[in-house]
Amino acid sequence: MTDTREDTALALDAEPDVALRRDDFLIPSASGGDFPLAAYLAGNSLGLQPRATRDEVLADLSAWEEYGVHGHLQAQRPWFPYHEDLRDPAARLVGALPREVVVMNSLTVNLHVLLASFYRPTAIRHRIVIEDRAFSSDSYAVRSHVAFRGHDPDTAVLRLKPRPGEDVLRTEDVVATLHDHAHSIATVMIGGVNYLTGEVMDMPTITAAGHEIGAFVGWDLAHAAGNIPLHLHDWDVDFAAWCSYKYLNSGPGAVAGAFVHERHLEDPQVPRLEGWWSTEPVGRFEMHPESAPQASADAWSMSNPPILAMGPVRTSLELFDEVGMAALRARSLRLTGYLRSLLEPLATSAGFAIITPAEDERHGAQLSVRVPVDADDLTARLYSNWGVVADDRRPDIVRLAPAPLYCTFHDCWRAAEALSQELTGKGIG
Numbered sequence: 001m002t003d004t005r006e007d008t009a010l011a012l013d014a015e016p017d018v019a020l021r022r023d024d025f026l027i028p029s030a031s032g033g034d035f036p037l038a039a040y041l042a043g044n045s046l047g048l049q050p051r052a053t054r055d056e057v058l059a060d061l062s063a064w065e066e067y068g069v070h071g072h073l074q075a076q077r078p079w080f081p082y083h084e085d086l087r088d089p090a091a092r093l094v095g096a097l098p099r100e101v102v103v104m105n106s107l108t109v110n111l112h113v114l115l116a117s118f119y120r121p122t123a124i125r126h127r128i129v130i131e132d133r134a135f136s137s138d139s140y141a142v143r144s145h146v147a148f149r150g151h152d153p154d155t156a157v158l159r160l161k162p163r164p165g166e167d168v169l170r171t172e173d174v175v176a177t178l179h180d181h182a183h184s185i186a187t188v189m190i191g192g193v194n195y196l197t198g199e200v201m202d203m204p205t206i207t208a209a210g211h212e213i214g215a216f217v218g219w220d221l222a223h224a225a226g227n228i229p230l231h232l233h234d235w236d237v238d239f240a241a242w243c244s245y246k247y248l249n250s251g252p253g254a255v256a257g258a259f260v261h262e263r264h265l266e267d268p269q270v271p272r273l274e275g276w277w278s279t280e281p282v283g284r285f286e287m288h289p290e291s292a293p294q295a296s297a298d299a300w301s302m303s304n305p306p307i308l309a310m311g312p313v314r315t316s317l318e319l320f321d322e323v324g325m326a327a328l329r330a331r332s333l334r335l336t337g338y339l340r341s342l343l344e345p346l347a348t349s350a351g352f353a354i355i356t357p358a359e360d361e362r363h364g365a366q367l368s369v370r371v372p373v374d375a376d377d378l379t380a381r382l383y384s385n386w387g388v389v390a391d392d393r394r395p396d397i398v399r400l401a402p403a404p405l406y407c408t409f410h411d412c413w414r415a416a417e418a419l420s421q422e423l424t425g426k427g428i429g
């Protein structure tokens, strides 16, 4: 029997946990309910602001004020090599070698930039594989990219569907589809954690299967970076991209990240779109007509980085380095497991179903709940009546994500209590 008492949640929160850094974050006020602060379970959509971020941004603004153009080299954190400082922590986050990652652009832009290199269709091998329930931007990116290369998106984009009556993909089905279309697939590009269902894909197995059929394999890690442990280098992934505004807490539209496996860095067969930031730094101001790229993912960067937007990424990565993904994941599994244990006994009476897989290796911090009412309306009521911030995808999915850095067991308890009150008219106790 699940212990549904509020006191139990509070007792769990009283236990020390190195991965809980709530005091380092600014928690929004609650809009309703009995508690002053929100139970913020929407960090899978937009992570909260770390307290240190404001000073970090102000320091870069001050450097601009003080140094003008000389800030490129003379600011306390000079702008010219600024992005290089983010390389090591970003690499640790995704399990890469430092030279395999670069912090740049935004997510969809990075997907396009990487597809330019890793989607190289021929008349026969022209297909690109995504999940049927890919985030819309990925689907648009892929379809437009395919059309840009002269192929028909309706036939060249292969969409992976769950079995009838099921919500999530099975690894064996993904692998079978790759083998069934082995000769026509150029590239596989899937979300590492599905945005809708919260399913964690078996990235090493699918990457290996893609390679077996001669395709490039890339991952959209929007919902994976900072959420689950990643080992992109060891998994032999060809390319990957992620945003920094969800679990990475770097602010709306924050600067994103990209990964290119070491083996592609010096391969002259891999074409690339370039700009002056692709060339090695020493020669950058010599204004040569031809670039001299470095053997690193920096070769894929084009423009000088938006310095005023880089500080929040730096702050965030420092926090992840301090805590470490192992401790964070351990806390995440406990929190999400606790939330599930509160929700499962309610499912029948409240008429909802948790569609996120239950096995540890198949989920991250998010539980997706299919509800029997309009999800948008329910989410609005959770917010205004109970101060619980969730997010939804129409028509019927509510997503609850206890981000382990700042969410508590009590936040999970509040979310379950609010859901129960809204759907059954009584609490969970």
Ligand SMILES: Cc1ncc(COP(=O)(O)O)c(C=O)c1O
Pocket (backbone or CB within 6 Å): 106, 107, 108, 109, 135, 137, 138, 191, 195, 220, 222, 223, 243, 253
């Ligand atoms: C899986 C996934 N892909 C793409 C995007 C779009 O990202 P951006 O607007 O940063 O390009 C999102 C945004 O939430 C996402 O979750």
